[in-house]
Amino acid sequence: MTATTGVRPSLPTFDIDPFSHEVLADPHPHEALLRDAGPLVYLSTYDVYAIARHEHVNAALRDWQGFQSGAGVGLSNFRTGKIWRPLSVVIEADPPHHDAPRRVLAELLSARSQRRLRTEWTVAAESMVDSLLGGRRVVEFDAVPSLAEAFPLRVFPDAVGIPEAGREHLLPFSDFLLNAFGPRNDLVVAGAVGARERSVWVNAHCEREALAEGGFGARIWAAADRGDITHEQAPLVVRSLFAAGVNTTVHALASMLYALATHPGQWERLRAEPELVHVALDEAVRWASPVQSFFRTTTGDVRVGDATIPDGEKVLLSVGAANRDPRRWAAPDAFDLSRDPSGHVGFGFGVHQCVGQHLARLEAECLLTALVERVASIELVGPGRRRLNNTIRAWDSLPVRVRTAGPGHAA
Template sequence: MLDPFSPEVLENPLPLHEKLREAGAVTYLERYGVHALARYAEVHAALTDWQGFESGAGVGLANFRVEKPWRPPSLLLEADPPHHDAPRAVLSKILGPRALRKLRDAWFADAERLVDDVLAEDEFDAVPALAQAFPLRVFPDAVGIGKEGREHLLPYGDHAFNAFGPHNEFVAKGEPRVAELSAWVNAQCAREALSPDGFGARIWAAADHGDITSEQAPLVVRSLLTAGVDTTVHGIAALLYAFATHPEQWRRLREQPSLARVAFDEAVRWESPVQTFFRTATRDLEVGGVPIPAGDKILMFLGAANRDPRRWTGPDAFDLSRDPSGHVGFGMGLHQCVGQHVARLEAEALVTALAARVARLELAGPPRRHLNNTLRGWASLPVRVHRTGGAVGRNGH
């Protein structure tokens, strides 16, 4: 019986994805009693039809209509209009182009400092050294939380994304720390915990203006802290892995640094850090001629859609000549990731700093997957760098 949440499939979901795409527009997964969508057209259509495929009953396997969620639902991810509209509008403005333009120079300079420090060695693990280190430096600063305790963000986010799946070993692994991590994160969302000039303070200011309520404000801050770190970490790691295994694409980026954002989107399409999300049928539906009864859960395989040969030419290739802009790695439609431009800026800053200093990037050992019910990422990515001009770090030859 197919189990998309088994360790074997989470380690390498590509064979299952192909099997599901070839099986038809909709497949029924008996183990969980859910309908699976793995082709691009059907996944895209479900993501953009919030009236038929609701998020308010939870975007995980649990159905909030009949089960109590483990934490108060996200006002953005796990809500539909009209409840979704005001928080979304507030966050869209706060994370908009004007705010990011103000951060751009500082983040690029910060990326250069980090990369210079890391490149003191010619071999290092790119996951903790770069993919985790940079988002944990700049994003919490932008939100306005203090330096102490930031290491809690990754295990908290990891559990939150695990909890979208079934109650398996990955959920059980995180449960002993849920209370502690949740308490810390909730404390960071309070007005008094936030610096006066960050995203968090602006969310509270929106509550003062009446755009959202004071009860909603900490939940909107929490959404930033929950969804804004792990996803970006895994996206940057996916990009570094792509370049370490595709030297010709690294050369192309170095020749044309303006491709940095395209490269990040192509890595998100290719690796799909967010692999799956659920929806719930609000009424009796039909997809590809297959009936889906009202109240049933639908499991959308974003990763499978992003490699669907019906939509993409040579989908298994990481290719900077491709236009990846239609990918569903950030979702699509009303619930499309509100922080995607923040993630793009973080990745662009980091990879631009690397491209200016590193002529060649290669694996220095076998990478190791980080397994999560929802996220696809790397736990370890040993790399070796060859610096521009032939120089390498202190351990170079």
């Protein structure tokens, strides 16, 4: 984790391993080192460049012509190496190949879909929270399986049209894919156990016959029937929902609940100003960055600051570092609901910006509103436990105690 000299003598060079357990468990000190070193640094451990300042991460995300996704958004460079895993037709394709699948998903996940889903997701959130509280005055539970996982795993697969049987495959399937964006380390090896079984289940449920009529999945196949995408692309577009539609939302919700449980003043403010539920998820995504990093590959000589990255080089874009950059944010390490977090890059930016981000916000709004209306306080009652992942900053467990609000709750 020290600065070195060597292969790239004109750049600040570090032997930091961003995928080590140490860094994954506590990335902030290492992110600060990279930011402070300059607009562009070199990571000798993996022979890659890295960008950590908000200004330059944002610019790289918008510059799909110079920083391509089609060579893989993980560490592997598929311009020069064998393609050893399926590539996403959405996040690992560039225009024009990216355009048709993106248009189909954007239409499916539009504001019109949100209006249709809001009522049923509100009812689902209220029912889940009421059942969890059980009319008691003080309740202790683990917020990860009980809320952050349970709510998305109920409402989003319903919207896609996935049957209930087998949904337990969704999180570990996505977790393994996101791990695979990093090096083939022990996290990838551990996640590979059962990966084939999960992949078989997922692939089978991307087919037309497995998807409920009227859901997002069936509508993707209908788009193929209209010629908006090909029939070969249809199951791959459905698969992209399986891969990204639950996992990132789960960990964004967990980050939000952790932030509120550890910042009682912000919870009180949220109860006094419930309209701030619209801010809470975005501030949590900025503050915690559930998606920590993605890679790009240069398509020519690309200038960053005063330095140039040669053609065909892998570049790590540190989303987590950018979202806590003091050059962009005042008091960036504070979780603050009075902040406008709208410039964060936690959902990406540009043509590859997360197409489902508005549905993630809707899930957070429905769940958080149900909690705010019923819970007077929330606090941790034990240390949380992290789930280490090469791409996602995740929680495995968050034991919390809540005190319910208003009359009608038993002692």
